[in-house]
Amino acid sequence: MEDKTTHWKNNTHSNWWMDPGLRKNTGWIVLLYFGSFAVGYDGSLMSGLQAMPQWNRSFNNPSGVRLGLISASLPLAAIP
Structure with missing residues (x-):
């Protein structure tokens, strides 16, 4: 079977910083990479x-599933 993509022209700039699409892609990668640190x-x-005892009192001493839900809900704020 013949490869139908070999005749396509490369439409990206040879330097990634000169190509708007590759610049945007690299920006997203950097943002997501540093987001994982946060x-x-x-x-x-x-x-x-x-x-902390104050935190436990404030949340009525959560344990088990409730404590897990509180901890698991932390990344929800990062969803745009």
Whole structure:
């Protein structure tokens, strides 16, 4: 079978920073990469807060499923 994509012309610039599509793609990759650091920081902050007696009193000493739901809901704020 003949490959039908070999006759397509490469429409990207040879330097990625000169091509608007590749620049945008690289920007999204960088944003998502650093976003994972922010979620990791928030997760460790949430673990630290759960160890505080004030936090436990404020949330009526959650445990089991309720504690899991509170922790799992943290990344929901990152959804646009």
